[in-house]
Amino acid sequence: MPFTVTMPKLSPTMEEGQIAKWHKNVGDKVEPGELLMEVATDKATIEYNALDGGYLRQLLVKEGGNASVNQPIAILTEQSDESIEGFLKEEPKKEDKKEESKPETTKEDAPAATSKTPVITKPVYAPEKPLPFAKTSVSKPSERVMASPLAKKLAKEKGLDLTTLDGTGPGGRIMSHDLDRAQPAGKFVLDKKGSPTEAPGAFEEVTLTPMRKTIAQRLQDAKTFVPHFYVTQEIDAGALVNLKDQLAALDMKVSYNDLVVKACSVALREHPIINSGFNPTNNTLIKFKTIDISIAVNLPTGLITPIIRHADYKTVTEISSEIKALANRAKDGKLEAHEYRGGSFTVSNLGMFGVKSFSAIINPPQGGILAVSGIFDAPLVKNGQVISGKVMSLTLSVDHRVIDGVAAAEFMQTLKKYLENPVALVI
Numbered sequence: 001m002p003f004t005v006t007m008p009k010l011s012p013t014m015e016e017g018q019i020a021k022w023h024k025n026v027g028d029k030v031e032p033g034e035l036l037m038e039v040a041t042d043k044a045t046i047e048y049n050a051l052d053g054g055y056l057r058q059l060l061v062k063e064g065g066n067a068s069v070n071q072p073i074a075i076l077t078e079q080s081d082e083s084i085e086g087f088l089k090e091e092p093k094k095e096d097k098k099e100e101s102k103p104e105t106t107k108e109d110a111p112a113a114t115s116k117t118p119v120i121t122k123p124v125y126a127p128e129k130p131l132p133f134a135k136t137s138v139s140k141p142s143e144r145v146m147a148s149p150l151a152k153k154l155a156k157e158k159g160l161d162l163t164t165l166d167g168t169g170p171g172g173r174i175m176s177h178d179l180d181r182a183q184p185a186g187k188f189v190l191d192k193k194g195s196p197t198e199a200p201g202a203f204e205e206v207t208l209t210p211m212r213k214t215i216a217q218r219l220q221d222a223k224t225f226v227p228h229f230y231v232t233q234e235i236d237a238g239a240l241v242n243l244k245d246q247l248a249a250l251d252m253k254v255s256y257n258d259l260v261v262k263a264c265s266v267a268l269r270e271h272p273i274i275n276s277g278f279n280p281t282n283n284t285l286i287k288f289k290t291i292d293i294s295i296a297v298n299l300p301t302g303l304i305t306p307i308i309r310h311a312d313y314k315t316v317t318e319i320s321s322e323i324k325a326l327a328n329r330a331k332d333g334k335l336e337a338h339e340y341r342g343g344s345f346t347v348s349n350l351g352m353f354g355v356k357s358f359s360a361i362i363n364p365p366q367g368g369i370l371a372v373s374g375i376f377d378a379p380l381v382k383n384g385q386v387i388s389g390k391v392m393s394l395t396l397s398v399d400h401r402v403i404d405g406v407a408a409a410e411f412m413q414t415l416k417k418y419l420e421n422p423v424a425l426v427i
Contacts, residue, residue, distance in 0.1 A: 002057070002087045004072040005036070008048055011337055014041045016068045018210050024056045030076065042214035043304060043340060045333040055080045060088075066210070130199035147174035154179055161185040211302040222361050225280070229400040230359050233412040235419050236382070237375045237392040243422045256392075257295075257349045258320040260372050262425045263418040265291050265311035268345060271411040275344045277365035278402045285402055286365055294343035294363065295323055297330045304330050305363060307343045316426055347372060357393040367402040370415075371395040392419070 007017050018040040024030055036050040054076035061073040075084050145162045147155070151174050155162050160182040167174035208216065240259060247254055268275040268291050277286035291312045294305035306326035308319055329335050345367075348360045351374035360371040373393040380389035394415065398408045418424055 002075055002077045002082060002084045003052070003054070004060075004088070005050070005074040005076060006070045007061075007067040007073050008039070009069045010039055010046045010048070011041045011043050012341065013043070013214065014069060014210070016066050016071075016210055016213075017041050018066050019061050019063050019073065020045050021063055022059060026056055026059060027080070028056050029080070030054055030056055040210055040301070042210045043337075044211075044330075044335055045301075052076070054078055055082075057082075057084050064207075066207070127203055127205075128201055130201040130203070132199070145174065146172060148176065150176045151179060155182065155185075159185050209301045211299075211304075215302045218364070219361050222364050226278075226362050226364060227400040228359075228362060229398050229403070229405060229408065230395055231398070231405065231408040231412050232357065232393060232395045233416055235392050235394065235416045236380055237390040237419070240392070240419055240422050241375065241390050243426070247426075252317060254316050254320045255323075256351060256375065257347070257372065258316055258323060259422060259425055260349065260370070260394075260419070261293055261295065261308060261311060261319050261323070261347055262314075262316045263415055263422070264293060264345065264347060264370060265308075265314075266418055266425070267411055267414040268293075269312050270414055271407065273403055273407050274368050274396075274398070274411045276402055277344070277367045278399050279365055286367075288344035290344065292342060292344045294340075294346040294366070295326070296346060296348040296360075297327050299331060304335065304340055305343060305346060306330055306335060306340050346370070351375065351392070357395060359395050360397050362397055362399055364399075367399040368408075369397050371397065 010017065020038040020040045022037050023035045024037075030036060030050045030053055032051065032053045033049050034053075035047055037048050039046055039048050055078075056074060057077050058075040059073070060075065061067045061071075067073050072088065075087060077084060145152075146167060147162055148169065152162070154160075154176055158179070160179055161184065162174055162182065164183040165174050165178050165181060166172060167178055169175040169178075237256075240256065244254065244256065244259070272287065275288050275291055277288065278284075279286055290310055293308045293311045295308065296303055296305050306323075306329070308314070308322055308326075311319060314322070326335070326339060329339070343363070343366060346360070346363050346369040348369060349372040350358060351372055354374050356376060357373050358371050360369045362369050371394070373395075375390050375392045377388060378391040379386050380391060381387075382389075394412065396408055396412055
């Protein structure tokens with residue numbers, strides 16, 4: 001008897017999945033518990049083992065295809081030669097019910113308008129169509145140049161090299177208005193790179209992975225509905241650099257990010273309002289009782305935020321080891337739901353890419369996220385004097401429904417104190 005395999009729900013937030021790979025081909029026998037496929041969810045790529053045995057007769061969703069949770073994705077049969085014809089035959093559509101005629105409502109009969117929360121509609125954007133394109137050939141100095149008499153005359157007067165141009169006239173003929181793009185005639189001429197093969201404005205559209213769809217929706221919602229407020233603080237990172245070097249000399253390899261996470265955990269203890277969030281459903285303030293710091297990790301398929309639980313109770317080296325382990329598991333798609341769901345505060349670090357400063361988008365329902373830059377040589381003001389030093393820029397984004405500007409500034413002052421006196425992070 002034929003039966004279907006449906007898209008399983010492999011994470012609490014999963015609404016659809018993408019078939020990353022089928023491990024069985026049509027006609028193969030599938031044993032219960034045997035690896036059937038790999039599914040890309042909104043968070044990771046997960047192996048799925050068959051619940052029931054049978055013969056794989058038809059793939060309803062190919063590799064790379066998407067399917068909603070519980071949507072049929074394959075047909076199996078108990079016997080290898082059973083017919084599946086008409087098994088998923090579409091049911092006849094029911095006739096649309098005719099709308100009952102209703103008496104026209106006069107202005108006097110119309111109900112009074114009620115005040116409602118305005119609905120924010122998403123703008124619709126579409127890429128522009130490519131421009132018409134005609135492939136042109138590249139002129140070479142040795143070839144006869146096709147140009148109008150006026151163009152030749154003006155080029156000679158202005159000292160322009162016609163061989164550096166592609167004409168826009170009939171048959172590629174160079175016209176006088178093309179001379180604006182000509183290079184000066186001389187001994188040295190910048191070589192042309194050939195003619196383009198794509199029409200101006202050409203593009204392709206790529207289907208989003210489930211993870212990228214979730215990221216796009218969450219970030220759009222966060223930036224649209226969460227009132228962001230930003231506080232930027234520059235710190236003297238000289239002592240931080242020295243501490244990292246000293247730890248490295250003792251074979252204790254920690255990163256600047258590890259030290260920042262530890263500093264945040266200590267500062268959040270002193271400023272619990274930053275370790276909070278907002279529940280828009282109940283319109284309530286969320287006061288997190290534990291300090292669980294999410295770490296932004298970039299993957300080829302998108303961004304994920306594994307969590308350092310009870311970060312304020314862990315040493316720098318414990319934090320360092322845990323971040324490395326979670327990042328590796330994230331890149332392998334092996335994170336479990338409890339390792340990336342939740343968190344009370346987020347740290348996003350782009351310093352390793354040479355970024356001098358940036359502002360991050362809050363990860364709801366959290367109320368804050370810290371953007372960490374690289375460390376650069378820059379002037380510093382100390383005791384009223386300008387000196388050369390090592391500078392790190394930090395930008396805190398907060399949900400203004402929960403955290404006021406003064407509270408954010410006070411947190412940043414405390415964070416600055418610990419990062420400029422980092423010995424406090426290792427004692």
